[in-house]
Amino acid sequence: MEGPPMTASVTTPVQKKWLENRVSALKEKVRLLFEDSKDIIEQMNLVDTIQHLGIGHHFEKEIANTLRKIQHMEFNTSSLHEVSLRFRLLREHGLWVSPDEFNRFMDTNGSFNMEMTNDPRGLLSLYNAAYMFIHDEALEEAISFARLHLESMRHNLKYPLSEQVNRALHIPLPRTARRVETLHYMSEYKHEREYNPIILELAKIDFNNLQQLHIKEIEAISKWWKNLYAEVALSFARNRIVQLYLWSYAVYYEHEYSCARIILTKLLALITMMDDIYDTRATLEESQKLNEAIKRWDESVVSILPEYLKKFYLRILRTFKEIQDMLAPNEQYKVSYAQKSFQTLSNYYLQGAEWFHCKKTPTFKEKVEASLMDSGGPFSCVALLVGMGDIASKEALDWALGCTGAVRACGEITRYMNDITALKHGNREQDATNSVECYIAEYNVASEVAIVNIYRMVEDAWKTLNKDLLELGSLRPAVRRVINVTATLTLMYGDKKDIFTFGDDLESLITRLFFNPITI
Template identity: 35%
Template sequence: MSVQTIPAAESQINTKPEVVRRTANYEPSIWGDRFANYAEDIVTQAHMQKQVEELKQVVRKEVFTDAADDFSHQLKLIDAIQRLGVAYHFETDIEQALERIHATYQDDDGDLYNVALRFRLLRRHGYNVSCDVFNKFKEANGDFKESLVTDVSGMLSFYEAAHLMVHGEKLLEEALVFTTTHLQTATTSTSASSLLKAQITEALERPLLKTVERLGARRYMSIYQDEASHNEDLLKLAKLDFNLVQCLHKKELSDIIRWYKGVDFARRLPFARDRLVEMFFWITGIYFEPQYVFGRNILTKLIELVTVMDDIYDAFGTFEELVILTEAIERWDASCMDQLPDYMQPFYLTLLDVVNEVGEELIKQGRSYQLYYVKEIMKNQARLYFAEARWFHEGCTPRMDEYMRVAASCIGNTLLSVVSLVDMGDIITKETFEWLTNDPKILRASNIIFRLMDDIAGHKFEKERGHVASSIDCYMNEYGVSEQETIDVFNKQIVDSWKDINEEFLRPTSAPMPVLNRILNLTGVVDLLYKRGDAFTHVGKLMKDAIASLFIDPVPL
């Protein structure tokens, strides 16, 4: 733990001559002014947009008209469309095609590759197809046929399909173990092509269900273009569209950085994490599509404010100051400013300003009722952070169920999910907000995944700096088990939570599919950032490469 004694004059806090504060000594942003200035090339972008529109029509005809009578071929093209990141252009076409394919579904039709592909695409779109379709690939004794091992493409397709499992599907649990084992062997085999090995390596690290769409699309383009059967029009569309959307994201990021420089948090709140670029990456992982410009702008600003709030509650603020801040956020009134310590005032004022900006836009859209939910979720975030701060102040290690009630919600998933509904248009109603703010199963599952992965990744760092007890501490203390035994239990809970998420996509769904996709996309970002450590707080190669792929380097045409 790092403890600093900060004189009042230096910290601009008018409470005591000296205040002892915990700090995390976060590393500064690695990006500097890299994204601060972006010069739009409107003429070039207009030309790219024209090409995209023309190619969309060509691809629509090739995939949804010309290939309509060959289900296997059409499914492969739909899969490519989704993996290349351009499915948002063809949502209605894809839905109609899958509905027709589902209506003529034959359980015993096709080899392993095609059966698994069809199962995965239909399941992913909410069709409750039975995993019994894979029984034909088993021996009489219940084992999978040994001949499947040589069908590496089929095994990879089966592996991806198995990740769509729900509770009680023992066959898919066995399939995941079976395919994982043999695919790991295939990566060192001389019989598999280098192209196939690359796909296997990528899939073993991050299956399609957990892949951040834009990042996966960027990587898949280099694989798809080397496939002998690739569709040239589709590939060109994907590359042009990626670069066009990248231009939009660069401009958005530049605008947000200018806002950040204006509020001057880096100087006024130097104890807080400076991760604005990483936050924007996170938000584009939730929704990257061009129509959500305002949503991304607001969500990035709010998650920046939540990160600052977290660092105030988690480390820098004294308990007495946190009481005052929590009351001020509850009251949501600029008149509270004078009661706050000097260093909290710019944060509080910016919070009010950003939410007011949301309110002004919502009034223009005729959706002013949504502002209530944005304010309430911010207030709730402060309440949850304060509950954790009280535990630390009192030296309390709560019971595991008590810890998860607070900590799984305050991780930020709920806030991100609720605010992401803003700017989603007419599919969002008051009922949607009510559903999402009442702890639905899919959000609860996503929160568990985030909380447990975050605690596993950051346990050592948080322990060293002095921090409220984590889920690992709570579980070990309550059940008297080792750290590794605890992590093993948590990994099982994470697997079960993914099953819960999959179940929530099966029709009839509790909410519109785009809303469920927000939560799924958010959980995929979590898997990326916390699977091998905390890549958000401690920015390393994974995050640097991801940001470069999405916001710096265009795809070569």
Template identity: 30%
Template sequence: MIRLVGIESLISAVHVCLNSLQKNEARSMLTAAGKDLVETMNLINTLERLGVSYHFEDEIEELLERFFNLKSNYADEAYDLYTVALHFRLFRQHGYRISCGVFKKFVDDNGKFKETIISDARGLLSLYEAAYLRVHGEDLLEEALAFTTDNLKSMAPYLSSTLGKQVDHALVQSIHFGNPRIEARNFISIYQEDESKNEFLLRWWKELDLVSKLPYARDRVVECFFWAMGVYHEPQYSVARIMLTKTIAMTSIIDDTMTPMVQLKNLKWDVSEIDRLPEYIKPFYSALLNLYEQFEEELSQQGRSYAVHYAKEALKELVRTYYVEAKWFIEGYLPPFSEYMGNALITCTYVYHTTTSLLGIKSVTKEDFEWLSNKPKMLVASLIICRLIDDIATYEVEKERGQIATGIESYMKENGVTKEVAVDKFFEMATNAWKDINEECLRPTSSNSREILMRILNLERIIDVTYKGNEDGYTQPQKVLKPHINALFIDPTVV
């Protein structure tokens, strides 16, 4: 049985989409609804939150472009807070530069949100979700986020069970920052993923047997697949998911083998180099070379073998920065914060993972890889978020194992502040980086396809989910990721 959280009037449409998968009929519904702005936007929102909108991407983009060009008068009283905020969020999510001025009719002469909307829980929730798509300089949305957060927290215990659950979940995890598949799972009870892909990856990982050969390393292949699925859950990305999962699993081994692994720094990409390594590292290096041979062979069939070069270069850069990190550790050196960040933005692994996430996407070109290798603003913002949020979550553990060169320690020493102040500053910098990402996703400034931008955005969403509550959900998955993994892969029952 399917249970929706939200728009009751669209239950029948969703049953059609999910139960019988009659995509043609669903397209007809979009076409019919397209004559009415409010009805259509509600339908688009529902399809997206169910996680099935990828079936109708062309139709949805065509409708959104048509509606945006209409320049609807949102100052009209016919548009309530829920509707205005929903439309704002959908347009922004799809890269349209809708102004936050659409909310001015809900603000008084003093620039504060009107008392009349305080009791509108549905509208406040919609505004709360919309505020997460703010960019730099949008003070109105900063106020909106603070205003809605305070009021939703106050009213949550008194709301109906359905709306109350929505509010409780949103206060922990916003839609925009959330993993799309997890959010779809929270919206309904059906998970539509090909389980054979999971079994294939588990077989591959077990056959390598690196866990027994490197027993200190984290065995996280399931979590790696979860990570990759968060980057792209749609069926057409199955090959890309497998490639990224394998890459993340290998990166984890490199990270956990940091000090001896730095011997890879000067190695050529050749199996003849294996004799220069310690005996226990040889199986890993051999497996790494084999993995990239597989990637090259697979991509050569598409005429895209050149893409592997960019992934290799990103891995080499990662190993070089791990070497610097290992050297700091051995020498007990605490670098200035700028020096730390210059290296740590690479050791966060997201240059490498972002590059690898594009390997399996057929539409990605050599020019796209060149763009990424130049570390554009969108990528740098993602690196900042990944690095700082990881640093906050792992600080105490790293301190316990004697690691001096941490971001928190460097910032504290350089600025003469407490840990609490440093953590607050890290969150502030991460929030500003999110605004950069939101800005870069808006048209027409983005010269790259949304397919590429969405990979970067989704990688950041995984960071928000994995390190929720300042926990290191990757190292300790049972605390954060286990419920999500169970819900998506093991027990897809009604939530």
């Protein structure tokens, strides 16, 4: 790449101007690739590469047009990789493609042909594609078949396929936090057979440009949090603001969602602190008073609260007003949806506190109905929409607040993964009986059996997410972001380890994402 010397951060006017011109030129060259790619395989690889490298937001129109054409083009191929790639790409964008496409790779008994076991790239593509399944689709066999053979060959594969297989076996691509995948793929892409230096250069520059914006946002949100944390003086509450920002960033990293990221991070910070109050400090009477104050939503109610909660309550009200002021007048009504969801969440936190203080073990069904809500997942699905502009239509906000389909599935996955993690590492003394323990008590089974059965429920919830992506046309952009927030759970809890609450394992990833520019 020719031009003025590039440092870790571009600061001089000459560098900035040159970089702007370079980005414009590269984007135009990539657009020409879309126009020049007539072959369906080239088109699919182009879309997949651009998405993997995290620059799909620059080419949304081109990608949508290309995939619509691919959906309706005749597609006759004996390549497992190509059939699987087409299936995954179309389904990821909410476009229907039948699982019958995979029948061509099965024998007369309905089992996958063993000759496919000599095609690791095809098996990897099948494995990732099959995770886009919905209810009543028999793709579990595809996952089991691909996993079995990928595991047997994983140590004999060449780079970068070996790394991609290892990552997928850990977390399948459709459930991976995409920005994390981008970090990996930028170092791998030059070794791919479809390598194009133009695309990689654009991806690297774009990553670094966005990283500078993300750093500024982290600085601003950290300052806000430091002031809030000092003011409310709740030292027992988790101090994890950068990790919360990471959660928001995983939902949307694009430039146009800067306001949305700030809003979502602030709201996540409030519910994390509120969760810690109900869980670790408040008595039952104090919990009831806090919930009553949140229900009434008025500064005058502060008098009913214990002294140590008064400043926190006032900061809740002030923060919601701050968020409202960040929005255009015609969008300020959206904050009322976040407020209603916040009040609902407080009700469910109180329900958990009552069970804990009364030493009640609810039935598994009772526990799930309450704890999928107090997981914070459904609240996040409402909160993430508040700053999203046109995507956050009244229809989308009503859908999110109604907690059906994908939103409910997000809450279920959040709760199940969190509780499986808690069971493995031991509940904190102040934690109520979780959903896994309720299952064990009600059905009198070993913890291993309970966990296996609950993982089946996780899989069922993922099918619901995929189903809504296919079926809710006008809400598809909102569903996509709900899937993004759900995918962060595999990052936070994927190893049966709560790295959000207890670990420093995220520090290396945070450094790479936000503080280490990509070498160009």
